[in-house]
Amino acid sequence: MLNIGCHLSISKGFKAIGNEALKINANTFQFFTRNPRGSKAKEIDPRDVEGLLKIILESQFAPILAHAPYTLNACSPEGRVREFASEVMADDLMRMEYIPGNLYNFHPGSHGGQGSDIGIQQIIDQLNNLLKPEQTTTVLLETMAGKGTEMGRTFEEIKQILEGVTLSEKMGVCLDTCHVYDAGYDIVNDLDGVLTSFDKVIGLERLYAIHLNDSMNPKSSHKDRHAKIGEGSIGLEAITRVINHPQLRHLPFFLETPNDTDGYAQEIALLRDLYKE
Template sequence: MVKIGSHVSFSDKGLRGAAKEAASYGSGTFMIYTGAPQNTRRKPIEDQYIEEGKALMEEHGIGEIIVHAPYIINLGSYKEDTFELAVRFLQEEIRRTDYLGVKQIVLHPGAYTDKDAEYGIARIAEGLNEVLAGIKDTGVNIALETMAGKGTEIGRSFEELAAIMEKVERNDRLTVCLDTCHVNDAGYDIVSDLDGVLEEFDRVVGLDKLAVIHLNDSKNPRGAGKDRHAPVGAGWIGFKAMYNIVHHEKLNHLPFILETPWIGKEDSSQRPMYEAEIALLSGTVQQRFGDGFLSDVEKLDHFFKKQDLDSRQFVLQTWELLKTDAKAKKADGREPMERLYDLIAADNLFPDLSEEQVNHRLTAWFAGEHLLASV
């Protein structure tokens, strides 16, 4: 069975809280930051309810998990203080990852800011050499993440990742995290030519280096270079393509991590769609939600058909409108799920369901024929 999970919180309750949250979504894996991703403040890893968390993981059948390095690490910086902080902090994060017994720490390679890509690649490799030389052999791999291509970030192409790896002495400790939103935004056609993209990755980097998949739809068309995640099925990639990625014979052994946006009209009611997304992508909707849920999705499908709405066409037309019509975006910048939810609420279609429950059914509606095939 495929292992799908999500990014979960690692806060006051440490690994125990993270495992409990992951289990509530039906996760088979999950990803954490060992502290806030925006700063260097860290509680001692020994105090983070590690054994309690591992017991919960075992209880719920969760095995391999992933750590993500903080965003503030920039090994591509030409500024010495920023570079040295990145090296020291990444070393500490690797030690914390090793203490947890986790084998992969995902890292945004870095940005070259005022220099150029050639400088950035060399600088990142220099930083990785320092990082790996300064720690004992922990068995933790650094998974360089594929990036979308915004700004001056490195990793927008497979060639850039390969160039970094070639310059790192202990590159046996380097792997890759492939982010579906990022590679779409970087220009790779994972929707209609997934096999071709994987063949290119194998040729340039090597599929044996692929260790983690970040599973995100995209608010932008292929090649936009923007990095804006969308809920599964509610973006330009679409449910069908994401389902194909999860179940591809060359990928289905890997951990898949959702980083999709939280949905809701008010901050207090915003919730992730992880539970529905995991069930849909793993083919466990009926077991997870029951026959009543499927009946509601059929009711929803009938409701939208009466309005001549096709899920894929509606999603793409809405994003196209928001991309090309500045006046429409300013007057009504609502995204596809928001617009569809408002139609449902206006008709009082599900008066007894919460906003989160309605959005779960909308997420399932995006799956279309694939939902029916999985039950």
């Protein structure tokens, strides 16, 4: 079975988002832990969470993915910004234990001119300060397109961060198809080669999730502009190879395409038809 979902809002509550996923034939979903451009998080109602957990169990959902806010930057040159990132992630990881055993994804951040070595060490330091042996959540570093001083543009940078984290078993990777293509990895013409490189540098066992997006821009553009499935430079044929690849097909896929709920439903239906059972 294709494990696929999209980005949904939890503004109406956890149980409501689970039901919304079911309505569009998704068996997983992604959500922001709080305002993606701010710091406020909705208070958690344990009864509401129980409703979601029941849906997940009864409908055999794949792991769900929480996304940290875009404002989180663990390697900013500004101390207060790094402190804010630490505060938000600490709160998010505590809140994630209401839905144990799932995934939490964040953008590594931008070093702002400090240099990648300093940026990598700052990210490592934050993770080592926050991760706990008892947590059930797996924290994922997202592969990035490489805009400006953005970290995570190469598999090697992701590897350096992972290798520096003491509780490495709590860490993994979320591969974004738009981001890696924009970063210069040719998943259109050489998907096998890209995955071989990922496996050699990071290890495919560290890959826990995929953001499935087409790209508005060509390979190596470093732009990070998502397109609807089949309407960008990656194209439907390449996306079909991604979801059916023997080293990827078991993973949960999360759509972040520029869509409303009806558009997501159409993409999910399309991809389910293209998935080879």
